Amino acid sequence: MRMRELSERHIECPYCGESIGVLVDPSVPQQDYIEDCQVCCRPINFYIEIEPDGHANVRVKSENE
Numbered sequence: 001m002r003m004r005e006l007s008e009r010h011i012e013c014p015y016c017g018e019s020i021g022v023l024v025d026p027s028v029p030q031q032d033y034i035e036d037c038q039v040c041c042r043p044i045n046f047y048i049e050i051e052p053d054g055h056a057n058v059r060v061k062s063e064n065e
């Protein structure tokens, strides 16, 4: 059985373009939340889908998209 643990993904901030590490909880199959960029402090919308094999699809959008 596969371990379901937090996995770290890297995304690009839609505002400043910096690479940001986010921790994804694979036990929740669909997630969306807002978290401030660690670099420019602007709010990033995260949309996360966990595939059946546990792979996390992480998409980010800026507030205005």
Ligand SMILES: [Zn+2]
Residues within 6 Å of the ligand: 013, 014, 015, 016, 017, 018, 037, 038, 039, 040, 041, 042
């Ligand atoms: Zn940023």
